[in-house]
Amino acid sequence: MGAFEHLKAKNTTDIKSNHLYGSGMATAKFITFEGIDGAGKSTHLSFVADLLRERKKAVIVTREPGGTTLGESLRAILLHEKMHLETEALLMFAARREHIAQVIAPALERGEWVISDRFTDATFAYQGGGRKLDLQKLAVLEQWVHPHLQPDLTLLFDVPLDVARARLDATRTLDKFEQEKADFFAATRAEYLRRAAEFPQRFRIIDSTQAIATIQEQLRGIIAGLDR
Numbered sequence: 070m071g072a073f074e075h076l077k078a079k080n081t082t083d084i085k086s087n088h089l090y091g092s093g094m095a096t097a098k099f100i101t102f103e104g105i106d107g108a109g110k111s112t113h114l115s116f117v118a119d120l121l122r123e124r125k126k127a128v129i130v131t132r133e134p135g136g137t138t139l140g141e142s143l144r145a146i147l148l149h150e151k152m153h154l155e156t157e158a159l160l161m162f163a164a165r166r167e168h169i170a171q172v173i174a175p176a177l178e179r180g181e182w183v184i185s186d187r188f189t190d191a192t193f194a195y196q197g198g199g200r201k202l203d204l205q206k207l208a209v210l211e212q213w214v215h216p217h218l219q220p221d222l223t224l225l226f227d228v229p230l231d232v233a234r235a236r237l238d239a240t241r242t243l244d245k246f247e248q249e250k251a252d253f254f255a256a257t258r259a260e261y262l263r264r265a266a267e268f269p270q271r272f273r274i275i276d277s278t279q280a281i282a283t284i285q286e287q288l289r290g291i292i293a294g295l296d297r
């Protein structure tokens with residue numbers, strides 16, 4: 070973890086808009102939540118949405134895979150059915166194409182902030198890191214599906230695997246991904262951290278072993294820095 074220490078900075082002074090939507094008016098931002106299952110993404114989604122609403126922003130909260138009627142149908146298939154690894158990656162991007170067209174781009178155009186529980190970093194982490202699909206193939210799909218859109222801020226909730234596993238075991242019935250073995254999540258987590266190091270300008274790593282209240286204070290600082 071020491072190698073990623075520099076990404077834990079609380080200020081966001083160098084974050085600029087990473088998309089072309091809504092330019093001209095006060096530009097809304099696109100925030101994504103990432104991390105392995107059980108890391109704490111869902112726990113903090115509504116907190117961040119509320120922080121932005123306190124700051125008088127219009128906000129929508131959405132998720133991947135999903136976020137549209139078609140996307141939620143694909144989600145049910147993706148989370149519960151076995152399929153070829155490349156089919157899985159293609160369906161993820163198919164759902165994402167619809168999500169951008171129907172939800173993300175129109176919201177940003179209207180000046181609404183978008184918070185998504187997972188986005189393309191998750192496909193790199195799970196299908197690339199976890200399942201070992203060639204990252205170059207994923208980069209081709211990314212370039213095809215959203216050449217001009219990247220999150221303005223990606224919050225990476227990072228926890229050791231045993232912590233995430235203990236949290237999941239305590240709370241829910243596991244889907245296809247959540248049932249994967251420790252080495253799958255180790256590779257998934259490693260790919261998330263590799264991407265955070267590759268794109269330090271938009272990533273902030275949250276040490277998710279901290280207490281929820283501590284994380285909330287950190288998120289408050291990050292959001293204040295983003296909305297200035």
Ligand SMILES: Nc1ncnc2c1ncn2[C@@H]1O[C@H](COP(=O)(O)OP(=O)(O)O)[C@@H](O)[C@H]1O
Pocket residue numbers: 104105106107108109110111112113226236237240277278279280281284
């Ligand atoms: N910082 C934390 N400390 C203790 N428990 C946590 C923390 N963050 C999340 N949890 C708990 O861990 C479980 C998984 O969190 P969740 O937000 O659903 O993870 P994710 O959406 O990343 O899979 C939930 O029961 C949640 O209450």
Ligand SMILES: [Mg+2]
Pocket residue numbers: 110111112186
């Ligand atoms: Mg969740």
